[in-house]
Amino acid sequence: MTDMPATALSDSPESPECVHFVDDWDGILHETYGGDSDRAVLDCARRLAADPAGEGAYAWTLGLVMMAAHIGRFSRKDVAAAALEALHTTDRRLREAPCAHRTHPYESDLDDRIDHFVDDLPLLTNGLTEDEDPDWEDDATKGQWLCPRDIAGYARVAVDIIAPGSVGGIPPRLPVRDARRAEDLRSIVWDYPSAAVDPGQELSAYARNLVANPLGYHRAGLVVVLHAACWYAASGRIRDRRVLDTMVDALEAVLPGLGDASCGHGEGDHPEVGRDTAEQATVGIHLLSPGGRGVYRQWHREELETAPLEAWLCPAFLAVIAREALDHLRTGRERLFGLRDTAHLDETLVRPDGRLDVERLTHALRFRCRDGQAAQDAGLWAARRFAAGPADPRERLVLLLVACWSVTSAEEAPPEAVHRDLRAILGAVRTGPAAGPCPHDAHPWEMLAELAGRRHFGLHEDPYGAHLNHLYAPGEYDTPEPPFDPEAWSCPRHVAGRVREALRIIDGAR
Numbered sequence: 001m002t003d004m005p006a007t008a009l010s011d012s013p014e015s016p017e018c019v020h021f022v023d024d025w026d027g028i029l030h031e032t033y034g035g036d037s038d039r040a041v042l043d044c045a046r047r048l049a050a051d052p053a054g055e056g057a058y059a060w061t062l063g064l065v066m067m068a069a070h071i072g073r074f075s076r077k078d079v080a081a082a083a084l085e086a087l088h089t090t091d092r093r094l095r096e097a098p099c100a101h102r103t104h105p106y107e108s109d110l111d112d113r114i115d116h117f118v119d120d121l122p123l124l125t126n127g128l129t130e131d132e133d134p135d136w137e138d139d140a141t142k143g144q145w146l147c148p149r150d151i152a153g154y155a156r157v158a159v160d161i162i163a164p165g166s167v168g169g170i171p172p173r174l175p176v177r178d179a180r181r182a183e184d185l186r187s188i189v190w191d192y193p194s195a196a197v198d199p200g201q202e203l204s205a206y207a208r209n210l211v212a213n214p215l216g217y218h219r220a221g222l223v224v225v226l227h228a229a230c231w232y233a234a235s236g237r238i239r240d241r242r243v244l245d246t247m248v249d250a251l252e253a254v255l256p257g258l259g260d261a262s263c264g265h266g267e268g269d270h271p272e273v274g275r276d277t278a279e280q281a282t283v284g285i286h287l288l289s290p291g292g293r294g295v296y297r298q299w300h301r302e303e304l305e306t307a308p309l310e311a312w313l314c315p316a317f318l319a320v321i322a323r324e325a326l327d328h329l330r331t332g333r334e335r336l337f338g339l340r341d342t343a344h345l346d347e348t349l350v351r352p353d354g355r356l357d358v359e360r361l362t363h364a365l366r367f368r369c370r371d372g373q374a375a376q377d378a379g380l381w382a383a384r385r386f387a388a389g390p391a392d393p394r395e396r397l398v399l400l401l402v403a404c405w406s407v408t409s410a411e412e413a414p415p416e417a418v419h420r421d422l423r424a425i426l427g428a429v430r431t432g433p434a435a436g437p438c439p440h441d442a443h444p445w446e447m448l449a450e451l452a453g454r455r456h457f458g459l460h461e462d463p464y465g466a467h468l469n470h471l472y473a474p475g476e477y478d479t480p481e482p483p484f485d486p487e488a489w490s491c492p493r494h495v496a497g498r499v500r501e502a503l504r505i506i507d508g509a510r
Contacts, residue, residue, distance in 0.1 A: 018059035019122045025066040026118040038079045041067055045079075049086040053093040058151050059121060061090055065110075065154050066117055068161035069176045080162055087162075091155040095169070097148035105140045106153030107171055113138070120145075165290055172294020174286060182285040185225065189232050189277040200243040203229050207243075207250035214254040220313045221287030223254060223322050227273060228281040230325040234332020236415050244333040251326040258322065261315035270317040271307035274324075287312060335373070336415040342381040349381060356395060358472040362465035365405055372410065376418045379406020383425045397490050398472045400429065400499070401445075405464060407502040419506045426506075429499050443494035444484040451482075 024040050027033030033040070044067070048060035064071070064083055071080050105113065116138065123136055124145055130136045144150060159167045164175035174182070184202060187194045203226075210222040226247055233244055273280050286292035293309055300306045311317060349361050361378055368375035383403035390396055403422065406414070413419060448463045466480040471489055488494065 017056060018063060021063060022118050022121050025063045028070045029066045029114065029117075031070070037067075037070060038075055041071055041075055041079050041083055045083040045086045048090060049082070052086060052090040053148070057090055057094070058124065058146055061087065061151050061155050061158070062117055062121055065158045065161075066114065068158040072162040072164075072176060084159060084162060087155040087159050091152045091159070091167075093152075094148035094155075095152035097152070099147055099149045101144050101147055101149070103140075103144070104147060104150035104153055105138070105145055106150050106157055109171075110157060110173070160291070172291050172298065174292045174295050175289055178285050178289055178292055182282045185229070185281040185285065186278040189229055189281055191232065191235075191237065199232070200238050200240050203233055203238070204243050204246045207246040210250035211246070211253050214250075215257045218288050219254060219257070220318055221284045221292075222250070223318045223325075224273075224284030224287060224312065225281055226250060227321040227325040228277045228284060230328045230332075231274075231277065234329055234336070236336055236412070239416065241333065241337045241416065244329055244336070248326060248329050248333065251322050251329070255319065255322055255326070258315050258319035261319050263314050263316040265311060265314060265316070269307075270311050270314065270320075273321055283312060334417075336417055338417055340377065340380055340417040340421070342377050342384060345377060345381045349378070356398070356472060358398065358469050359465075359477075361402060362468050365402065365409060366465045368406075368409060375406055375410070376414050379403050379414070380418050380421060382406070383422050387425045387428075393490075394472060394486070397495070398468055400495065401468060401489075404498040404502040405468075407505050408498075409464075413505050413508060423503070423506050426499050426502055429495075438491060438493045440488050440491055440494070443491060443497065444489050445494065445498060447482065447484075 021040070021044065024033055024035065025044070027035075028037050028040060041064070044060050044063045048057060048064065051057065064087060068083075071083050075083070119135070120138060123133055124142050126133065128136075130138075130141050133142075136142070138145070153170060156167045156170045157173070160170055160173060161176055164177070184194055184197045187197060188199045188202060193199050206222055206225050206229075209218060210226070213219075230247065232238075233247060238244070271280075271283075283296065286296045296309055296312075300308055349357050351357050361382065364371075364374050364378035379402060382399045386396055386399035386403060390399070403426065407419075407422065414422065444467065445464075448467065452463060463480065466477070467484065470477040470480055471484075471486065
């Protein structure tokens with residue numbers, strides 16, 4: 001591959017001085033460096049500032065590109081300022097240099113190239129052309145890399161990474177902090193939050209930003225993000241009501257500014273949302289910055305099936321998804337944190353003669369995987385009926401065991417709307433040590449749990465429901481295997497253990 005003539009920054013065949021530092025820079029890039037990162041940054045910046053247009057400028061500039069994300073996130077202010085000053089000076093000195101290249105490496109995607117800097121930097125001035133150099137694999141020539149305008153371009157790229165939006169003349173780029181935010185947000189809506197991510201804090205931060213400035217530049221991105229995350233927030237994963245309150249406040253604040261917005265878009269011109277929430281969240285993050293919007297425009301040019309940027313920014317579209325997210329969050333907030341009404345279950349779970357329809361009650365728990373809220377409601381109904389004090393001691397025992405079962409059988413603790421009352425009712429049950437020795441080697445629930453652990457039960461074979469049905473109405477239901485005496489079910493130690501386990505799970509969710 002032949003190169004077009006240009007003035008290169010270095011034609012020295014000797015090994016460049018940067019070979020002594022490039023591994024350190026790569027370690028800082030990949031967060032594996034064990035030394036003083038700020039010292040390494042300052043050393044590189046000072047070398048560049050000493051000769052910003054000299055033959056080594058390419059190395060020190062590309063070194064700062066490798067460390068730019070670290071500088072912008074972790075370096076002291078004076079360290080970042082020194083790096084920015086050196087980079088700005090290099091850009092001013094080199095950006096107008098004579099050049100006949102049609103393209104330069106800095107104009108391409110940095111993420112595709114930066115991992116190769118550690119290998120390519122020492123090769124740039126080893127005295128071999130790219131055709132002679134068996135280790136050179138980049139599609140650009142060494143002359144393009146060493147071109148003063150390329151180095152000036154990379155200086156601007158580094159500046160933009162350290163101080164996003166502060167410089168022009170570079171390809172659009174999503175700020176590093178936003179790339180990290182997009183990754184964290186995707187992990188949330190996928191329901192696998194990264195270890196260092198607190199979903200409640202993350203979503204609250206977006207909502208607070210929208211409350212603070214509901215008419216600002218970030219409006220569209222924040223509305224799209226909150227819409228993408230509203231299903232997760234209202235799913236019960238977040239157990240702090242204040243998070244949903246803040247998200248509701250944010251959407252309520254933004255709607256007046258959108259008003260009854262209309263637009264000239266035709267049917268189907270607005271983006272399709274709600275199906276791929278991770279992709280939608282990623283777009284929302286891109287809408288937060290000029291660089292991100294520029295990247296999205298490139299996506300749209302390359303993938304025509306994506307909606308144009310203007311459609312995402314359309315006030316009429318934003319009003320629709322803001323209202324949809326607001327309705328979903330309000331409904332979810334009431335379901336999770338409001339007063340859960342179970343009075344309607346009286347008609348279903350109490351027979352005309354006043355006795356329990358115990359099979360329907362246990363059925364709701366046995367089929368909890370199909371309808372988790374129905375199981376929660378049945379458990380809460382049982383607890384409330386227990387607290388009302390039915391006279392039949394057998395019914396009281398079954399109601400209490402069902403209430404505990406509704407907590408211990410679920411994969412997660414019940415939401416506040418349920419566990420608030422369950423905690424009060426179960427917490428009032430006396431679970432102190434029983435007087436005298438217990439005659440039972442093992443108690444029913446422990447034995448059933450062990451039995452269930454040794455074999456797979458289908459929904460219709462659930463041993464707990466069958467035993468509770470028989471315990472309540474032995475004359476109506478066959479004796480299940482293994483049989484237990486009623487005294488074993490009502491043993492104070494057995495009951496206390498069930499109550500304590502339920503309370504442990506409830507309290508662990510607070």
